[in-house]
Every structure is written in C-alpha cells, then in structure tokens.
Amino acid sequence: MLEIKCPHCGKRSQNEFAYGGDATIKRPKLGEEVSTKDWDDFVYFRDNPRGKHQEFWHHVSGCRQWFKALRDTATHEIFNTAKLEEDL
Amino acid sequence: MQKYSVFSLIKNAFSDHQNWDLAWKDPQPKKEYDVIIIGGGGHGLATAYYLAKEHNITNVAVIEKGWIGGGNVGRNTTILRSNYMFDANAHFYELGMKLWENLSQELNYNVMYSPRGIINLAHTDGQLNAYARRGNSMRLNGIDAILLNREEVRKMIPFADFSETCRFPIVGGLMQPRGGTARHDAVAWGYARQADAMGVDIIQNCEVTGFDVENGKISGVRTSRGDIKAKKVGLCVAGSTTLLADKLNMRLPIEAHVLQACVSEPVKPLLHNVVTFGAGHFYCSQSDKGEMVMGGDLDGYNSYAQRGNLPMIQHVLSGGLAVFPNFSRLKMLRSWGGIMDMSMDGTPIIDKTHIDGVYLNCGWCYGGFKATPCSGFVFAHTIAKNEPHELNEPFNLERFHTGNILDEKGVGPKPWIG
C-alpha cells in the first residue's frame, strides 16, 4: 500500500485517497475556440511516461482536497506532493 | 518439423527424449526483413504465424526484448470469451473463439482450449436485465449465450453463497457455454513453434532502441543487436506501447496500469466454470493443475511495475469470499501483476499509423489473451494488405476523433475507474 503525503494532512495510507490521473493535462478554457485535435488531446490522449509522472490525488476519506504528486510509475516511489497552487 | 502426437511421445520415450528438436531456433538477426513484428508475446507471435500461413509472407522477424511469452500472455488469467455487447467487439472476439476451437490441432500444440463456460453472476434484477441485453445481443450476433436463474446457477456452483446472510444475493447469471480457458504459455509457444517452422525468425533478448523513418516511411529498426532493415514494422507490445510510440512521436489514447492476479494452491476439481462476481471485482476459474486462478481490478494508478500491492488483492479476495465463502480456508500461493495498455474506451486499437509501413496493435486493456488468435489474424491482414480487415476496421485510432468509440463499460476515459 502506498503511503501518500497529503499536503494538507500529512502522511496517510493510500486507502484514504482516490486517484485522479495525469496532472499535466490542461482543460481548455470555457468558451474558448478549441480545435478538434486539441480537444481530443485533452479528453483522450496521454503522455503515459515510464518514470516520473505528475498526477492528481484526492484525499477523499480525509480533507477532500485534490493535490498533485510526482510519482515514479516504474517503482511507485513518490518524490513529492504539493498543493494545487504549488509547484511539484 | 517433428509432429507432436502420442506416438511421437512414445517413440521418444524409448530414446529417453534425447531426440526432440528445438521448439524454435535461436537465429542471429538478418540484415533485412519484409516485416518485423516487435514484441514476442502472444499477439506478435500469432501475427507472424498468420503472416506466413495466410499471406505467405515468411521473411519475418519477431523481435523480443526479453524472452518470448514473458509479458501478458504469460501472466494473465487465461479466460476466453466473446460475450460482448457491441457488434464490433462481438464479431471480432467470435472470430477468436472459432480460431481457439481448432487451435491445438492447427498448431499441433495442445493449447488446452477448454470450453467450460463463463458465468457472469447477477445480484439484482436490474443487473440481470443488463446482462440479458448483452446476452440477447450476442444471440442476435450468432454467439452462444444462456440466461440462468438462481436455481440454475446453484446447480453449477452449489458451494457459492446462497445463504440468507449473503450481502449481495445471486439472482441469476449470463453464461457463454463456449467461453472457457486455455493454457497461456502453450499459446505463445505453439505459435512460436509453427511460425519458426514456416521460416519466421524469433529473436529474443533484442531490444528496440529506435526507428529509421525516411520521408514518412519506415525503413528499419535499431536494436540492441544492431540495425535491422524492414519494409513494414508491426508493434505488438501492449503494456509498453507508449514507450515505443514515443520513439515514433506518436501520442496515444493509452495509459499503463497494473492488474494483479493470484492463484490458490492446487486442490482437487471443484469449480468447473469460469465465474465472475457482479457486485465487486472478482473472477475465478480452476486450472487443470487445480489452482484457483483469481483476478479483479486494476491497482488504480498509472504503473509500469509488474507487481502491485496487497490491498487490491484483499479487495478482490473479499469479493471472492462473497461468492465462495468456502475459499476462505484455501491459501493464496502466488500473486503477480501485469501491465495493461488501458485504452480510453476499453477497446483495442489495430490500425495503420501516420508513418507508412508502421502498424499498431495495442490498447488491449484486461482482455488481450482471448484475442490472441483473432488479433494476430487481422493484424497480419492489416500488415499484408496495408488496409484493415473488416473486423478491425472499427478498432481504428481515428475513433477518438470521430466519436465512434466503443465503451462497453460506459465509464469514459478514466481507465482506473472500475
């Protein structure tokens, strides 16, 4: 079981968290003209790296805050977690 | 090639099995091939086999980073079925079932296809209705399906939980009688042996490090064992697709996730069918060796590790005991993980690419094993004819732009949500 440091609450076991996927994806702005390719890139396409991966986690059974983590997808090591407004 | 049979087995027994041929050779890579298949898993080996057999293309190499059959074909739970709702999936996997039925004889290698029936358990009437929708669709597609009521399920798996205290009682199930299992390693080895016999070079311990693309056309691959020229290159590396696609500047609708499975110790025959739990993540079959082969859900975060963590096993096995409370005193012998190419609609991609001569076979999610024959068959067609077979036409990459997505589960582009 992973041990994840919620930037708000501290280290907790993974079963308090829900995964939120790739954190490098930026949603196009509301009302903005967006090409089909750009939109589909946002909805469906992923970098999917082996190694360092920026991702969202949600402390669902805790403070219910979403935050970012930098985790290695090959070893599962978590290098850092950060509040949304902070850099990883 | 030596023919395998009970007679050859007896004959060889009298020479202490000293005279068996190599199942496949261990050649040095040639300078050039008509087709290079990257990935010596089930799909890659099957593709090479059908290229040779169906299209008479034998100047083919299968190149494999490690040892053949070491990826998902060697670490899955061996379930075969075509119980899909969408026509595109149904027809495709049904071709697979037809190929499975004759595969041992065709390959002269006992892949132990065993149509023991797969039962999806339903735990509410609503769920049974949803299964009926799928079952009726299967029947209209000419695929076998039976709707079972509670008593019919009880006859098949009397030791399942039919008690009053059961949290999610079994109300019935959908069964595909021809669904079943096969011996996973044998599939890879059987295809390898026949492909090798028809002239395909199977090259192990050979890692692809790059591609040579000239004017939008493939000309060869670079490997840890030197550069190899090729007119066409097929990627069959589910689990690692992104890593190779990166080298071709292709971004894909795929995430890598780890799926765990486990087996119990072998016990005498108890469970005849393949059973899936409908109120949690658990499925199970009993292998010929006697082990209960069990699996469930993804660990739930992007991963390239062929191992997972215990809480997911615990979650899956709790579903197991919800169905089979008598399994509590069995012991888990071994658990392992495989990397899944999770596509964003749960359906594979078999297609040409933007690079002339490069073909893509990926996105198999949890379901690649059963597709081994049909995937190889249509992928070989796609490579040989440079156009998709009608059965893989719907599995194009373009669907993520047109909207013709094939989302059987209806969960959307979040593969980690089960």
Added chain:
Amino acid sequence: MTGTFRTTIESNLINKSKIVNFIFNGDSYQGFEGDTLASALIANGVHLVGRSFKYHRPRGFLGVGVEEPNAMVQLHEGDKSEPNIMATEVEITEGLKARSQNCWPSVKFDIGEINNILNRFFPAGFYYKTFMWPKSFWMSVYEPIIRKAAGMGVAPIKPDPDRYEHNYEHCDVLVVGSGPSGLAAALAAANNGAKVILAEDKAHFGGSLLTDNVTIGNQSGQEWADETINHLKSLPNVIVKNRSQVFGYYDHNMTVMFERVSDHIDNPSEFTPRQRLHYIRAGEVVVSTGSIERPLSFGNNDRPGIFLASAATEYMKVYGTLVGKKPIIFTNNDSAYKAAIEFNKNNIKALILDTRENSDGDLVKEAQSLGLDIKFNSGVADVKGRLKISSATIGKLNSDKDSFSDLEEIECDCICMSGGWTPTVHLSSQAGNKLKFDEDLDAFVPNNKRQKETAVGSANGSFTLKQSLAEGFQVGFDLSNSITSNNKNTTVPTSKESSYQAHDKFWCMPLPEGKKPKRFIDFQNDVAVSDVELAVREGFRSIEHVKRYTTLGMAGDQGKTSNLNGLQHVSNIQKKIVPEVGHTTFRPPYTPVTIGTIVGREVGNHFQPTRKTPTHNWHVENNVVFTNAGLWLRPRYYPRGNETMSDAVNREALNVRKAVGICDVTSLGKIDIKGPDAAELLNRVYTNAWMKLPVGKARYGVMLREDGMVFDDGTTTRLSENHFHMTTTTAQAANVLSHLEFYLQVVWPELKVNVLSTTEQWSGAAIAGPKSRDLMKKLFPSVDFSTEAFPFMGLVETEFSGIHVKLYRISFSGELAYEVNVESNHGLFMWNKIMEVGEEFGIQPYGTEALATLRIEMGHVSGPELDGRAVPYDLGLQGMVSQKKDFIGKRSLEKNAFVDPERQTLVGLVPVDKKTKIPEGAHLVENDKASLPNPKLGHVSSSCWSVEYNNPFSIGVLKDGKNKIGQQLFAVYPLKNISIPVEIVSSHYVDPKGERVRV
C-alpha cells in the same frame, strides 16, 4: 506411545509431561506438547505421508519448516477441513486429525502411482504434445482425467466457521527473523530507543541458536537467545511476535505479516481469531530471515527417509525426535556434520559421505575424533525402498565427478543430505533489491536496495555467528539511530563457534552405470534433472521458460529448496555463469497465506457496508421487500396478503395515479453548494442555464462527462442567492461530489464555492398523487399549497412540531408531488406523521418498482438509460442543452458520431397485442426471423405494466427513433425465444404535456 524414535538427550523445547493424542490416516498416535505433526509422526516411525503431484510417488519429510515440499496433509474435517498443510508447520493439538492427500485408495497403495511406472512417457511438458486427437476428447476425456489426477488436497465446500482479524502497526524498525542476527538487530535498535517489532515465523525464538553448539558471552546460544527475548519482551518499545511470518514486502516499506493466533491452541475461545493479518508500515526493515539448506540430487532422492541434514539436527535438538537409527550423512559441506555429531550424542553412529576431497573444519575434525566413518570423494548414487528407504547405493566419485566406481549397497533407514545453503532473499527481492550472485556461496544475496530494507546474517550471506552478530548489532544501531539519534550503542558480545571449510559446488550426482533413476530437483512438482535437460534441449533457454515448461519452483513451496539447484543445472548445461541465466522473480507471499486471513472481517453480510435510511425499520415492519441500490437498501415493494410482486407493484403505482403514495427517497445524493459563484458553477456543470433560477425554485439538470456522455441528472434548488441544494442519483452521489470538487479545486479555483455532501443529513419522503396536496394541506396547515403560492418546482420551508421541514414540489412520478425533507433524526417521526394524516386519503407506501412504473410511463430516464454511453440527444434531452453557454463536455457533442441522425434515440414501445410484457434487455429488429447476425436497431431499456392504460409499456432506444413513431418492429429476446411485435410510440406515454405536475 509417544514414539520410539526419541532422543536420549532431552530437548527443553517440548513438554514431555503433556501427552497429546492425534489421528493420522485413521490411526491414533501420541506426541508431546510442542511437537509438530511432522516431529510427532517421525517419532512414531511414520515417514510415508503423502504422494507427489505428478507421479504420485510416495513421499515423506524433507525439511522441518516452511521449506517442506513433500509432507503435505489434509487437516481437520468438515467445514474446518484444510488442504495442503505442511506437516512441519502444524503444532499438534489434542484430537487433531490429519490425513494424506492426493492418493487413492490409500497412501500406501495409490492407484495414481501408475503415473510413476509410466513416467518415461510423461516428461516435462508432455501434455503440450499430445491429447489433441480426437479434438472432442480434450474436454470430454483427457482433461477430466488430468484434472482429477492433479490438485493436491480437497477444498472444503462449506463456509469457513473461523474468524480472522486485521491489525495495522507502525514501527521504526521491523526485524524479520529471530536468529542471532535478528536478535542482535532488535536488541541494538531497542536499546537505542527505537520502536521495534520482532517477528518470528516459528513457535520458538532463536533460529540457528536452537541447533548450533555455540557460545555467546558466557552462555550457550540458546540461553543467550532466551535471555535476549525475555529482555526485549520486557521493553515498552518492543513488540515480540512468534508464529508470525512476514510474507510480503510491498511499496513504501509496507510489509505484511500473518500471525497464527489460535491454530496451536486446543480449544480456543470463539472470540479468538484463528489468524491475524498485520499491515506493518516500518521505517526500516531488517531482513534476518536466515537461509535454507539445499538438497543433493541423486537417484530416487525423494524417497521417504531422506532429509535435509539441518532438518535432522533440528528434529533431534528441538523436538527430541530421531529421523532414523541407521543414518547416512551425505554432504558437500561441513554443516551436515552437525547431524552426525548429534546422532553420536544419542549413541547412533552415522556413516558420512562427503563429495569433497577433504576438509579440516572443526566439525569434521570432531566427527573424526568421535571415530565416525567418513568417506571423502563419495556419494549416494541411488537408494532402495519405495515407501521408506532401506538401503543406499554408494560409491566413489571419479576425479571429474561424472561417474561412480566401487558401488556398494549400504543398509540405512535415513539419509541426511546437505547441498549447501541458500540465503532467504525473498523479502529483499520483493522489496526491489537487485540481487547479486555470490560465487563463494553459489547463491544470490541482496545487493542494491530500493527500499529501506537491510539484510543481515545468513540472509545476507554471512554464515558465521561472529559475522551475524556483528552485522546485527551494527545494523540495528545504525538504522535506529537514523530515526532516534539517541547514539546509544550496544556492545557486541564475544562468541565462539566452529570453523567451516568451503563447500563443494557439486550437488548433482552422476547416474549409476546402466541405470536411470529419477534425480529430483523440485520434489513437490516432480521435476527431475532429466526434465530440466529436456527443456533446454528443446530450446527453452531462459530460466523463466525452463520454470514454466517444467513447472520447476511453481509448487506450493515455490521452489524454496529447488530454484537454485534448477538454475545451476540450466547454467551448467548451457555453459553459462549463473548470473547470465538470471533468477526467476520472487513473488509474495513467502509461504501460502490463508485467503480468510487476507480478507479479514469483510465476509458474509459484512462484505460491504449496508446503508439504511432512517425509516428502515418502518419498512421492515410493513412487510417490505428490499432491493440493493449500491450499498443502500431501498424498499422495492410492500406485498400484502398473497400478492405477487407485480400485483403489489401495480397496486402501489395505481394508488399514486389515483390517490397518494409515499416513497422513501433518502438515498438520493444530496450536495449543499454555497458561495458567491455557486450559480456559475452549476452553469458550468449542467448543460442548461442556471444563472437566472429564482430563489426558492428548483430546476432539473443534466451533467455530462468531458467526453459528452450523460453523467448524472437531478434537481437542484436555489435556497438563497448563493446557496443551492443539489440532488444526484443514488448511484453517482459520491462521484458527482468528487467531480464538483475536482472542477472547483483544480480547474476553476477562481470560483468561490464550497460543496458538501448532505446525503446522510436529510431524510426524504416523496408524497405523490392527485391527493397529495390535500394531504399536505392537512399536515402543514400553515403553508399555502396553492399553485400560485407554491408552484411546481417550488420550495417552501416550514416547521412541524418544532422540526425544520423543507418541502419541494418536485415529481419523478409525473403526478402532483411533494418531497418532504427533514433532518435525518426526525425522519421516522415525520414519516409516521405523514402516514397518520395520509390514512384518510388512502396513502400507501410505494417502492422502487412502482416508482419505476410511474417514471417509465412518463418517459423519464433513469439508471438503465443513463448507462454512460448516451449523449443528451439519445435520451431526448437535447432541449436541456444550452446553445448559449459552455459547459463540461459541450465541445465533445460536436463529434460527427454524436450528431449522426441515425443515432439511437429514446422511444416508447407498446406490444401490438397490448398484453405481452416486453422484457427489459430485449432488442428491436425489423425481422425476427432474419438470418444471423440479425442487425439490431435498438433495445428495450425499461419496462412496466402501464397502470394508466392497463397494458404493457416500455421505453428504449431506437435507431432514428424520432422518425419511426407509429411503425411496427419486433422486440426479440432470443435468450428465452421471445419475439413480440411492438409499436413505436412517444416515450411520453402518460400526460405527454406534463400537466399533472402543475395542477
């Protein structure tokens, strides 16, 4: 009798004053408290225990602990029956029953042994080469025979009556294994103030100190171990656990241990768990798991009576049991001489065969001084005795060690063999440690670690006591100090031990000339030297291929005694060095773990929580039939007298249409949305417009995923300018909340909104039917229920007996309806009041089935339609999609496939005969007799008996449905051979203009 095979030197680890009776294969035996089933059977001269997996060869005991591949038994009977238990791991209890498995009719005479007679026809992988003709025979003949012959024990068929528990622990230093290095590490870490857990798999602490003649300080090894353990137990910062095996090392230093809590107790209390699973998150893990002795390969080396030498020693010293009285010690190293010396203490002279030219290790010298017969350059070629060895064919090895000379047959009743030692690196490897091959040891040892795991002692390849203690104390101090910084060092005690000479890297004996007995490597799976050779000959070169083709190391013991020998044989044949061949992956668990232990208390009714509404008991008292809706129990219908389900459902639904009904709607998700940008959030989340919704009014909304598919629907009410109350479907409640939180926190942090789940805070009852207003008036006389004052989709807040009540005029049934919401603790009170007042209006409760009837008649979509694969257009919800604003998922709706006029859209369906109910899950086709595949035009998603028109009615989706109204198709249900001609009608079957809700 407690057995005639007992030592004269008594062990203090078994209690000879307490006799334990047990039954094996129907015969009664006696042992002592502290005996394992293995030691007690051996003491009684019983060596034939089971049959092997493939060839059904007679098998006895090889080892003394978790390494045991042969002595697998079926334990207990009935619902407590348990297959595949290592007899070496069972502590006997009074009345214990065990029996041999994988044999019929008996372990002495097993029909399955025919496989052994025919074993030349069954080499590795034979089943891949045959059983292919005729095709139909695989499933009907061959496979059933194979399945019956395979398997080992028998699974129970009844639920497990025992209970299992889980525990979560955190510690600074976890020490796995209580041998000298583990004790040293635990002591050093504990003395330095760290929180320590020391786990020992066996019943006794001490590991090799229990069997080695060594001195630590001025005590014997065992005395030092006892004292150290007692000291550790007395410390508040130390948890000491025996019978506890750390079996898995997972990510982020999470280890998992199972504890055998009551298996060894005669009559445990029913409240004592059988086993306990401990999730231990450790700061540092010391892997002091020791090492396992390797067997030697020689002809028929699997016969009962052939032991690992270390096992023989442990049986004598720990259990006071003699594995034989006429022993041969057969070794390629010094350690096996311990067994000979121990036999000698019991006045038994062993013959020693040593494959080496010589050795002047202390133990060898001691054996020589005791006058024992030691034959160097010698080995066992073959043995005789099928059910128990009776003699060994021994001989001189030639200088190349590829043949024997001077063969002679020597009578014996046991062989104690040693092929060297394998460090137990499982946990290190599981932790991600890249192992390295140690040429001297001829084995893999931990090297580059990835997690906070440190191997010490023989698990680290350090085989002397001095090294083990030094490593243990140093590592225990270093690791603890990195956490506590106490700098409190513990002095390493002096120690005395025997010196050892290098072992012989030779373990596979040549065959005796002219004979080809099987030389086994993997005992349980019957993998012999010849099988490994065959695999390599056929091109299976990778160690993983060899493993899979031969099944080497894939049995219940997971190759603890066989993997390394197999690997070495593969490298020898291929003339490669071992590291080039590599090793197979070490997978958890270390030994098989009971599934019940892994699952813990999440069994039976506790598999998942059950969510009950505040009025749950009222429903029960009123003869409800519940249905599972996710984790909720919801009333499905309330049968009266002899009513069938459809009788009851029709009655309940009709009562809503004609009078008034009450339905528990508490399980609907509720989210409180507050903040100056609350309306803006809704505007972005829902497809329709929200900015201008007046205070006190509700609106129906549909939300999409970014891929354009309908995600959820519900009504949301504006409670005040900046405060909304959202409802969601029962199924998606949690997902919608996470969805809102994601967009608020991640995507649009500029929005000033807070969201909070209030699902459990409110108890809701829907009051529906033409008489609902009359009822409401009487119940809340102070409220003006006129449509002007309280219009459709209106909200009124009031009080009832001092309780705050929220009244929403919303309707899912399509009738005039209100929803009464009170705080949960008043839910039952309110419900009772409604029933009381409603009696004169003919109120009846209705469940989810009647609710479904009512909403289907109205053409309202619900779960079966919202299947995650429909865009709004498909469900007739295009009118809900604003063209003027952007919202989540809007851009996806432009996709070609989503605007295809051929898409399947929502329609109503009525059987032409107006009688036959159309089953849900049927498909719509033009021709029900067409050849297959028959193209599907759509399907039936929800069906009911229309109580309004007294005929069946369904809704479903149909290709180009809008333009097919009035046409006839077939609803087919091939699973039951049903075909029903149906007419396509509008999905709004009842009250298409929606007038009733507005009256």
